Amino acid sequence: MAAVTPLNLPRSFWLALLPAAALLLLLLAPLARLGFAGFSGEFNALSDLSVWQPWQDDYLRWRVLWSVAQAAITCVLAFVLGLPLAWVLARYEFAGRALVLRLLMLPFVVPTLVAALGVLALWGPRGLISGALGINLQDTPWLLLYGNLFFNLCLVVRAGVDALGQVNARQVAAARSLGATPWRAFWRIEWPAIAPWLMSSLCLVFLYCFAGFGLALVLGGQRFATVEVEIYSLVAYELQLGQASVLALWMLLLTGAVALGYAALEKRLGAPARTAPMARVHPHAARQWLAVAGALAVLVVVCALPIFAIFIKAAYALWAGASGIFDAEALAALWNTLRFSAVALVAATLLGVLHAFAAQASVVWRALAFLPFVVSPVTVAFGLLLLYPSWTASLPLLLAAYAVLAYPFVAKALSAGLDGLPAHLTQAARTLGASPWRCFWRVTLPLLAPALRRGMAFAAATALGEFAVTLFLSRPEWATLTTLIYQRLGRPGQANLDAAMVLACVLMALALLAFLLIEWPVRERAAVGNDGHRSRVGSGMTMSH
Amino acid sequence: MLKLRHIYHRYGDQLLLQDVSLQVQAGEIVALLGPSGSGKSTLLAIAAGLQRPDAGSVWFDGVDISAVPPERRGFALMFQDFALFPHLNVLDNVAFGLIEQRLAKKEARAQAIHMLEVFGLTALALRKVWNLSGGEQQRVALARALITHPHVLLLDEPFSALDADLRVALRDEFRSRIREAGMATLLVTHDATEASAMADRAVRLVAGQLVPDCNGAAG
Numbered sequence: 001m002a003a004v005t006p007l008n009l010p011r012s013f014w015l016a017l018l019p020a021a022a023l024l025l026l027l028l029a030p031l032a033r034l035g036f037a038g039f040s041g042e043f044n045a046l047s048d049l050s051v052w053q054p055w056q057d058d059y060l061r062w063r064v065l066w067s068v069a070q071a072a073i074t075c076v077l078a079f080v081l082g083l084p085l086a087w088v089l090a091r092y093e094f095a096g097r098a099l100v101l102r103l104l105m106l107p108f109v110v111p112t113l114v115a116a117l118g119v120l121a122l123w124g125p126r127g128l129i130s131g132a133l134g135i136n137l138q139d140t141p142w143l144l145l146y147g148n149l150f151f152n153l154c155l156v157v158r159a160g161v162d163a164l165g166q167v168n169a170r171q172v173a174a175a176r177s178l179g180a181t182p183w184r185a186f187w188r189i190e191w192p193a194i195a196p197w198l199m200s201s202l203c204l205v206f207l208y209c210f211a212g213f214g215l216a217l218v219l220g221g222q223r224f225a226t227v228e229v230e231i232y233s234l235v236a237y238e239l240q241l242g243q244a245s246v247l248a249l250w251m252l253l254l255t256g257a258v259a260l261g262y263a264a265l266e267k268r269l270g271a272p273a274r275t276a277p278m279a280r281v282h283p284h285a286a287r288q289w290l291a292v293a294g295a296l297a298v299l300v301v302v303c304a305l306p307i308f309a310i311f312i313k314a315a316y317a318l319w320a321g322a323s324g325i326f327d328a329e330a331l332a333a334l335w336n337t338l339r340f341s342a343v344a345l346v347a348a349t350l351l352g353v354l355h356a357f358a359a360q361a362s363v364v365w366r367a368l369a370f371l372p373f374v375v376s377p378v379t380v381a382f383g384l385l386l387l388y389p390s391w392t393a394s395l396p397l398l399l400a401a402y403a404v405l406a407y408p409f410v411a412k413a414l415s416a417g418l419d420g421l422p423a424h425l426t427q428a429a430r431t432l433g434a435s436p437w438r439c440f441w442r443v444t445l446p447l448l449a450p451a452l453r454r455g456m457a458f459a460a461a462t463a464l465g466e467f468a469v470t471l472f473l474s475r476p477e478w479a480t481l482t483t484l485i486y487q488r489l490g491r492p493g494q495a496n497l498d499a500a501m502v503l504a505c506v507l508m509a510l511a512l513l514a515f516l517l518i519e520w521p522v523r524e525r526a527a528v529g530n531d532g533h534r535s536r537v538g539s540g541m542t543m544s545h
Numbered sequence: 546m547l548k549l550r551h552i553y554h555r556y557g558d559q560l561l562l563q564d565v566s567l568q569v570q571a572g573e574i575v576a577l578l579g580p581s582g583s584g585k586s587t588l589l590a591i592a593a594g595l596q597r598p599d600a601g602s603v604w605f606d607g608v609d610i611s612a613v614p615p616e617r618r619g620f621a622l623m624f625q626d627f628a629l630f631p632h633l634n635v636l637d638n639v640a641f642g643l644i645e646q647r648l649a650k651k652e653a654r655a656q657a658i659h660m661l662e663v664f665g666l667t668a669l670a671l672r673k674v675w676n677l678s679g680g681e682q683q684r685v686a687l688a689r690a691l692i693t694h695p696h697v698l699l700l701d702e703p704f705s706a707l708d709a710d711l712r713v714a715l716r717d718e719f720r721s722r723i724r725e726a727g728m729a730t731l732l733v734t735h736d737a738t739e740a741s742a743m744a745d746r747a748v749r750l751v752a753g754q755l756v757p758d759c760n761g762a763a764g
Contacts, residue, residue, distance in 0.1 A: 424628035427595050430615040431622040433645035433693065438616075442641075446632045 016358035016365060019351045019407070026404045027371060030383025031252060037386055038249025043242035053243070054250050060230070060243075064250065067226040070141065070216075071209035074148040075202045078156045081298055083198065085153075086160025088295040092288065093280035100296070101161065107154045107303055108458070109515045110508065111465025112214030113482045117489075117504040118306025119147045119219055121313045128309050143219040146302075148212070152205040153302050159201035163194035169278045196269055203262035211255055211376030213468045214482075218489065227251055228378045232471070235382060245386075248379050259374040263367060307508065314505035317498035325499045332477070333484040334506065340402060340480060341463035347403035348459040352410025353452075359415050369411040372404055380405070381472030393475045401469045409458035417451030457517040464510050481507045546570050547592065547697050547729045552601035554587055561587055562598070563753035569697070569729040574720070576732045576740035578758055579750035585733040588750070589699050592731060593622045605696060616645065618697075621690035625702035627682045629674040635685050636661070636670040642693040657692060664688045680711045687719065691726055698723060698730040704739060716742050 037043060039051060054060040089101065107115070123130045123137050123146065130137055137143050167190050175185040216226040227247055234244035283289050317325070359366040372380075384392070384401060391397045421444065429439045467482040474483060481503055488500040547569045554562040561584035569575045579585045590596040592603060594615035602611040610618055621642075629638050636657050643653035661667050664684050669677060674685065683703065690698060703719070704712045720743050723730050734740055740747040740758070747758040 422626065422628065424624045424626055425630060427590075427593075427615075428622065428624060428628035429630070429641070430595060431593050431618075431620060431699075432642035432689065433616045433619075434641075435614070435616050438645060442644075443630060443632075447630075 010361065012358040012361040012365075015354050016362075017354075019355040019358065019411075022351055022400070022404050022407075023368060023371060026384070026400055027375065027380060030380060030387045031375060032383075033387040034245060034248050034379060034383040035252060037241070037245035038247075041242065041246075043245060051246055051249070053246055060247065063225070063227050063230045063247075066224060067210055067228075068254075070144060070148065070224070070226065071206045073145060074152055074209045075205050077145070077149055078152045078205050079198065079202060081149075081302070082153055082156030082160055084291075085295045085298060086157045086164060088291050089157065090161045090164035091278065091280055092283050092292055094283060094292055100299070101158075104154045104158050104161075104299075104303075106307075106515055107151050109461035109465075109511045110151075110307065111461075111467070111482060111511055112151075112212070113218065113465070113467055113485050114310065114504045114508045114511065115147055115150050115306060116215050116218035117485065117500060118310045119143055119150065119215075121309035121501060122306055128312065139221045139223055141224045143221075144216060144224050147215040147219050147306075148209045149302050150306055151215075152208060153299075155205060155208075156198065156201050157299075159197055160194065163197035164190065165277050167193045167278055169276045172278060196265060200262060200265040200269060203258060203265060207255060207258055207262065207374055210258070211251070211374070211379075213376065213378050218486070228376055228468075231378055231382060232468075235385070235472070241386075244382065248382055251376065251379060255374060255376065259370075262374070263370070310501060310504050310508060313498075313501040317502055320498075325502045329479070330484060330499075330503060333479045333481050333503075336478055337464060337480040337482075337507070337510070340399060340466075340478075341460055343399050344402035344406055344463040344466075345456060345460050347399070348407035348463070349410050349452075349456055351403060351407040352414060352455060352459070355407065355411035356414035356418060359411065360418055366415060369408045369415070372408045377405060377466075377468035378472070381469045384469075385472060392473060395478070398470070398473045398478065401473065402463050402466055405466065405469065406459035406462040409462060410452070410455035413451045413455030413458070414448060417448045421447055453517060457514045460517075461511050461514040464507065464514065481510075546606060547731070548604035549588070549592060550602045550604060552588065552591060552598045552603075554584065554591065554596075554598045554601075556584070556587070560753050562591075562750075565601070565750075565753070565755050567731075567748065567755060569731055571729050572724070572727045573746075574723060574730040574732060574744045576734055576744035576747040576758075577750060578734060578737060578740055578747055581735060583750045584753060585735075585750055586701055589622065589701050589731065589733050592697070593620050593699055594618050595622075619693070619695050620697040620699055621693065621695035622699040623686050623690050623701065623703050625705050627686040627706075629682055629685060629689075631673075631675055633674070634670070635666065635672050635674060635677070638674060638685060639689045639692055641689060646693065657688075660688045660692050679707045680715060683707060683715060684718075687722065691722070694726070695728060698726075698728045700730065700732045702734055703732070705734075705736075712739075713742075719743070 041051070050056075054064050089097065110118075120127060120143070122128050123143055125136070125138060171193075172185050172189050175189045176182070180188060210226075211228060212226070213228045213232070216224075217229045217232070220226060220229060228251070231244045231247050231251070234240040234247070281288075283292055355365075355369055359369065380401065384397065388397060425443055425447070426439050429443045430436075434442060465482060466480070467486070470478075470480050470483050471486070474480070479487070485500045485503045485507070488496045488503065549565060549567045552562050552565040553560070565588060567575070567577075567588075577585050577588065587596060591598045591601075594603070594610070594613060597611075602609050604610065605618070630641065633641070636654060639660055640650075640653040640657035643656055644650060648656075658667070658670060661670055664687070666681070666684055666688065669681060669685070674682065677685065683706075686703075704715060707715065716739060732740070732744055737747075737758075748755045749758040
């Protein structure tokens with residue numbers, strides 16, 4: 001039933017035109033340019049730099065190996081903590097469970113810099129906990145690992161809860177009646193069913209940590225910064241474009257390999273089948289209550305405390321009479337953040353809607369929506385610098401980059417919504433006299449509105465928290481809240497740290513607004529959408545590292 | 546009178562419909578029997594204009610309507626999952642087609658309320674459709690289909706989602722309502738009992754071709 005336009009090209013071709021151009025010009029071409037620079041050594045005329053240099057030089061090798069190691073350690077920690085947490089949330093029914101599941105979305109909208117400041121507020125110099133305990137975690141790997149866990153634990157837990165919800169209760173019952181203990185039934189029935197989902201979420205965790213920038217920049221310090229930070233300092237401070245492009249080439253290859261693994265895993269995961277889900281039990285034994293309490297405690301320590309810490313620090317700074325925080329510079333940054341995000345949101349919504357409708361016809365096109373998720377913003381920004389040297393520090397380029405990084409959220413959420421939309425509904429509308437346009441307006445759009453709102457809120461949160469690209473491509477007068485927070489962190493003195501905390505608080509409030517839009521309880525719609533079409537938005541979503 | 550003429554349709558490598566021709570008179574109910582996957586629903590979608598056949602034409606009252614889009618055919622199609630719009634309440638579901646005929650919302654709702662009265666559904670007017678029982682959903686779907694006075698009613702396994710008792714009760718109710726409305730009706734089913742209970746005559750789709758069904762014919 002391919003709809004055909006007068007020029008004899010499928011309609012999806014025309015829909016895909018704009019998003020394809022954006023992906024090509026703002027993502028693929030810059031990456032290709034960067035790869036070429038790294039491979040050809042065009043910036044290395046004066047030195048004898050080779051493609052293998054990152055593996056020959058002790059310092060660079062440490063950077064690469066540490067980048068891999070911190071991502072791998074985060075994966076292990078997130079898995080070891082996340083699986084039991086997911087199990088408790090999926091199998092026990094307790095007051096507030098639904099709220100906890102909603103709150104698990106929170107880290108998805110928290111800007112990286114806010115998270116980094118949250119970790120500092122707890123464990124940094126004069127942090128709430130480190131100060132009280134009298135310990136100093138500066139220049140240890142723990143700050144970065146804690147920050148990584150803040151973002152990624154929730155991702156693994158959500159993926160785990162979703163996966164456990166798809167375990168077929170009848171299979172488990174059959175195993176039990178065939179003599180399996182609950183523990184054996186878990187390993188022989190539940191684990192094989194959920195393992196692919198968990199592995200796929202761990203692939204994402206690895207990618208985010210490996211390609212992450214903001215956390216590593218603020219929390220890594222001199223010794224435990226990652227390759228992304230190294231690339232940034234080589235470009236921005238040392239002007240060593242040759243070395244930076246070789247490193248970026250290796251980053252591209254490594255992330256590409258993991259992303260392919262992720263894509264292969266995702267492909268093997270079929271659409272969730274309609275199963276009889278396991279019934280949740282009310283905990284009654286002390287042991288079970290202990291499990292629930294333990295799970296909540298871990299979530300509070302890893303995911304909630306950093307956010308509370310920022311609010312406490314900011315409130316304290318304001319109460320102590322920190323004046324001059326909201327100076328002209330801060331207000332300008334706030335204004336920039338708001339207007340850049342608004343423009344990016346409009347553009348991202350347009351691109352996302354077009355992409356989602358085009359992707360209905362093509363699997364490849366659907367996979368392409370993941371591209372901006374898996375490439376690191378630092379590599380994109382660096383590639384843009386190399387490809388369009390005359391356009392750097394131009395506002396349209398900056399905003400276009402914002403839009404391209406944010407639009408996959410809209411595309412993904414809408415695609416999931418469209419998949420869940422029964423074809424019969426639109427067909428019924430057509431036979432009842434609605435033209436294609438009226439049918440879109442009266443049936444498709446109202447039914448997709450929740451998905452669209454969700455996608456737009458994620459896109460807005462991404463734009464609000466954008467950091468890496470702004471740092472590379474922006475001019476001083478275009479400082480946003482994130483870059484201003486980073487500037488304040490770099491200046492000496494308690495007053496600047498206080499100012500950073502207050503600004504982070506403001507940014508957090510904006511992100512919270514986006515979060516409320518996403519998770520504001522909507523009346524459950526039993527007939528379509530929520531029935532058997534569990535959107536995997538949570539497990540597939542990312543934040544702008 | 547609805548006429549399907551020499552319809553051919555291919556699904557992948559399989560020739561689903563092979564020179565299928567069928568006529569349904571006004572006021573007549575014709576049952577279309579066949580196992581699942583035999584192309585019954587495809588034939589219905591072709592009649593409704595939701596799918597273009599590879600070859601062949603669809604005629605109504607002597608006019609070739611093959612190129613007419615579904616919304617301008619004035620045919621009502623009822624699905625086995627009822628396809629009620631979940632974002633609209635019962636009343637607005639029933640009024641949907643009238644609003645597409647550019648009736649003012651107030652007038653459309655007034656007519657829909659009258660329709661609901663006829664169907665004994667007045668109490669459900671403001672309910673969300675997913676709160677209804679299977680039988681209630683089915684009645685709402687029929688009310689929604691009949692309110693625009695369609696020329697042709699196309700029913701795709703309308704009772705298969707219901708339990709046995711309800712199926713028998715609704716079958717009789719539907720039959721009398723369709724008779725009152727006097728439309729050409731094509732009923733797709735895989736159930737020969739249903740075909741004999743509801744239809745004036747039955748045809749069977751076998752290997753892509755229509756053959757008269759001796760068992761299903763009833764008076």
